Amino acid sequence: MLQHVYERAVMARLxxxxxxxxxxxxxxxxARRIGAPVRMTRADHLSGTDRxxxxxxxxxxxxxxxxxxxxxxIDPAAIDSAILPLIDAPSINIGTLKKRIENPREVDxxxxxxxxxxxxxxxxxxxxxxxxxxxGSLDGGPLASPPGPHxxxxxxYVYRRDFLLRYSDLPVGxxxxxxxxxxxxxxxxxxxxxxxxxxxxxxxxxxxxDLERVSxxxxxxxxxxxxxxxxxxx
Numbered sequence: 451m452l453q454h455v456y457e458r459a460v461m462a463r464l465x466x467x468x469x470x471x472x473x474x475x476x477x478x479x480x481a482r483r484i485g486a487p488v489r490m491t492r493a494d495h496l497s498g499t500d501r502x503x504x505x506x507x508x509x510x511x512x513x514x515x516x517x518x519x520x521x522x523x524i525d526p527a528a529i530d531s532a533i534l535p536l537i538d539a540p541s542i543n544i545g546t547l548k549k550r551i552e553n554p555r556e557v558d559x560x561x562x563x564x565x566x567x568x569x570x571x572x573x574x575x576x577x578x579x580x581x582x583x584x585x586g587s588l589d590g591g592p593l594a595s596p597p598g599p600h601x602x603x604x605x606x607y608v609y610r611r612d613f614l615l616r617y618s619d620l621p622v623g624x625x626x627x628x629x630x631x632x633x634x635x636x637x638x639x640x641x642x643x644x645x646x647x648x649x650x651x652x653x654x655x656x657x658x659x660d661l662e663r664v665s666x667x668x669x670x671x672x673x674x675x676x677x678x679x680x681x682x683x684x
Contacts, residue, residue, distance in 0.1 A: 452477060453484045453582045454522035461526035465515065471505045477519075479545040496618075497632055499607070503614050513537075514614050516607040521652060524606070528650035532608050534642045535571075543613040544636055544643045546573075547604035549651060556602060563631060565645055573643040576603055576631050603645075604652045607633075613641070 452470070459468045470481040473493040480487035489508075495501045498516060506514045513536055517524060532545045548565050556562040560578040567573055575581060580600070609617070623638035625631075636643055 451522045452519060453486075455517065455519055455524060456481075456486045457530065458522075458524050458526055459517050462529040462539075463526070464530045465588035466511065467509075469505055469509075470519070472499050473501070473520075492535050499550045499632060500618050502609075503618060504564075506609075506611050506614055508585060509611070512611055513560065514609045514611050516609070518605055523651040525648070528648045529606065531648055532606055533644050535646060536608055536610065537643070542644045543641055544633075546633070546643060546645055547606050547648045547650070548601040548645050549604055549648055551600045553600050557600050563605075565601050565603040567601075567645045570632070571645055572632075573645050575637070576629070576633055578629055578631070583655075594679070601647070602652075603633075604648060604650060 456468065456470065459465065468487065470477070471491050472478055472481070472488065473491050473495070475561060478488055478490055489505050491501050491504045495504070498518070513533060515529060515533065517529065521573050528547055528675040532547050536542050536545050548567070551557055551562070551564075557564075557580050563576055563578060564572055564581045565576050566581050582598075582600075590667045619637070620635050620639045622635060623637055626634040633643060
């Protein structure tokens, strides 16, 4: 899985280098085996952001992208789309992604983090609850128009390096404690997060069931590739 994430990440046009950061000897050894740049970090980090910041402190890149190691199907184009706003607007310190929810069951699923944004694309709030909650019209009658879509947050982050190095020093507020969502720390301390819509459907691997689901998907994809190759050579 690590190899798949790495190989897809390096396909992003706007990434100039890709480094695997870990405190696990097994992951370190696997990264070395596939020939990927890898850094061992301290084992006492409270979050992946802190781990990324440790590595970023030794690099000169202006922008730093945090890609989760459990996203074997990460879309290189989605990575680029999250980076672009920070290139175009120097005032933005954080960028991330959202995906329109297609499965109605995900709207109420607390394991699916939802996000709402303003008209400029800046995050208003992230929550495990259903946001926005569709209550009805002000007079209690039916809505004049259908409610807008719900969006889930895709956990990929782009940071300005200088801001990232200060991020862990920001005070943790009540919203982050309640939701257990680290990105709320930025909002609670007055820092905007630019959210870009993507078609990429996150398939993070957090459980054995997730691994089995992604493995089946890989088999389907590889089967299609082999079939296309056979047809083109026939």
